[in-house]
Amino acid sequence: MPKLDLDAIPQTNATGYPPEFAGPVQGRWYRRLAPASGITDFGYSHVTLEPGAWSAQRHWHQGEDEFVVMLSGEAVLVDDGGETIMRPGDVAAFPKNDGNGHVLQNRGDTPCVYIAVGKPSVTDCHYPDIDMHLPAGQGFRRKDGSGF
Amino acid sequence: MPKLDLDAIPQTNATGYPPEFAGPVQGRWYRRLAPASGITDFGYSHVTLEPGAWSAQRHWHQGEDEFVVMLSGEAVLVDDGGETIMRPGDVAAFPKNDGNGHVLQNRGDTPCVYIAVGKPSVTDCHYPDIDMHLPAGQGFRRKDGSGF
Numbered sequence: 680m681p682k683l684d685l686d687a688i689p690q691t692n693a694t695g696y697p698p699e700f701a702g703p704v705q706g707r708w709y710r711r712l713a714p715a716s717g718i719t720d721f722g723y724s725h726v727t728l729e730p731g732a733w734s735a736q737r738h739w740h741q742g743e744d745e746f747v748v749m750l751s752g753e754a755v756l757v758d759d760g761g762e763t764i765m766r767p768g769d770v771a772a773f774p775k776n777d778g779n780g781h782v783l784q785n786r787g788d789t790p791c792v793y794i795a796v797g798k799p800s801v802t803d804c805h806y807p808d809i810d811m812h813l814p815a816g817q818g819f820r821r822k823d824g825s826g827f
Numbered sequence: 828m829p830k831l832d833l834d835a836i837p838q839t840n841a842t843g844y845p846p847e848f849a850g851p852v853q854g855r856w857y858r859r860l861a862p863a864s865g866i867t868d869f870g871y872s873h874v875t876l877e878p879g880a881w882s883a884q885r886h887w888h889q890g891e892d893e894f895v896v897m898l899s900g901e902a903v904l905v906d907d908g909g910e911t912i913m914r915p916g917d918v919a920a921f922p923k924n925d926g927n928g929h930v931l932q933n934r935g936d937t938p939c940v941y942i943a944v945g946k947p948s949v950t951d952c953h954y955p956d957i958d959m960h961l962p963a964g965q966g967f968r969r970k971d972g973s974g975f
Contacts, residue, residue, distance in 0.1 A: 681919040681929055682904060682911045712894075716920030720892040720946050721869050725918065744868040746860075748896055748942050750916050756830060763830045767915075768898050770873065770942070771829040772864030781829055794896050794918070796944055798868050 685725055688715045696736065697819055697827035700809055706732030706785075712794075723796045728754060730790065734783035736809055742802030745773040745795065747783065752791025754783040765793075780807040833873055836863045844884065845967055845975035848957055854880030854933075860942075871944045876902060878938065882931035884957055890950030893921040893943065895931065900939025902931040913941075928955040 688710040694701050706729030713722045728734065734747075737757060749769045756763040756771055758781045765771060765783065773781050785791050804813040810821050820826060836858040842849050854877030861870045876882065882895075885905060897917045904911040904919055906929045913919060913931065921929050933939050952961035958969050968974060 680908050680911065681906055681921055681927070682913065683918045683920060685918065712918060712920070716894065716918075717922035717925070718892040718894060718920055720923070721944070723894065723944070744866040746864065746866060746871065748898070750896070750898075758829055760828050763828060765830065768940070770831045770833065770860060770864075772831060772860070772866055773829055774865035775868070777865070779829070792916070794942075796869070796871070 683712060683716055685710065688712065688725075690727075695819065697811070699827075700736055700811055703731075703733035703784075704735065706730070707734060721796060721798050723794060725792070726795055727790050727792050728752075728783065728785035730785055730788050732785050734793075734795070736806050736811065737780040737782040738804050738806050739773065739776075739778060739780045740797075740800060740802060740804050741776050741815075743798045743800055744775050745797035747771050747796070748794045750792040750794065752785070752789055753787055754785050754791045754793070757782050757784060775802075778805075780805065831860060831864055833858065836860065836873075838875075843967065845959070847975075848884055848959055851879075851881035851932075852883065854878070855882060857943075869944060869946050871942060873940070874943055875938050875940050876900075876931065876933035878933055878936050880933050882941075882943070884954050884959065885928040885930040886952050886954050887921065887924075887926060887928045888945075888948060888950060888952050889924050889963075891946045891948055892923050893945035895919050895944070896942045898940040898942065900933070900937055901935055902933050902939045902941070905930050905932060923950075926953075928953065 710725040
């Protein structure tokens with residue numbers, strides 16, 4: 680059946696971030712919907728941010744477009760332009776290689792939910808605020824290339 | 828700014844369907860969000876179905892995955908498996924080449940809104956319920972290949 684049974688799809692708060700940068704995403708619970716629905720053209724996830732949680736460390740991708748659609752609750756979108764409130768029905772787009780790091784932060788006291796869409800990352804990901812870099816096809820490094 | 832000003836993006840109810848099959852989509856008003864947001868990896872649209880409107884004629888794509896996320900209102904998803912109610916927060920996926928035609932129908936008396944995601948169609952699209960076919964790279968034909 681085309682309609683997904685979201686509750687039946689495993690939810691995880693796993694992250695590959697090194698421990699010193701993983702704190703803000705401990706309350707980010709996500710379901711990867713593409714494998715659950717037989718879709719391969721792009722990835723998409725159903726994400727719940729508990730109060731205080733972030734979508735990621737602020738970042739931008741060299742080679743992958745992304746966008747998010749808010750479903751419930753409220754988040755603060757932080758980018759180089761400042762802060763923007765995201766409410767249900769709002770859409771934000773993050774074109775590849777724009778150099779404008781973005782993050783959603785739940786600063787409220789109730790969870791927020793959104794769908795995030797993008798292609799699996801195969802290019803470098805840049806983190807402007809912290810000493811971390813994700814080179815294509817490798818694990819996380821410090822900006823000087825050393826490991827954690 | 829990453830957040831889209833949806834009201835500022837042009838909305839259209841244009842369709843390439845031949846007149847005899849265009850009736851159900853006259854009340855389908857959509858905004859193409861990818862060009863408006865600088866995204867090229869995939870297409871995505873913000874769609875409002877007025878009461879009585881359909882998302883499309885029931886169809887399936889040979890080579891493009893699709894999914895929809897409901898934002899407001901209610902629609903009936905019709906596919907080979909029957910009818911399923913779609914409400915805000917619901918997600919339905921339509922894997923390429925599954926041979927299971929799908930359509931969203933607004934049978935209520937208020938509009939419904941959803942986001943549809945997919946790659947631009949470059950393969951055949953099949954319409955199981957009507958005498959129409961969309962061959963890759965050509966215009967709409969009847970199933971015997973003749974024009975409208």
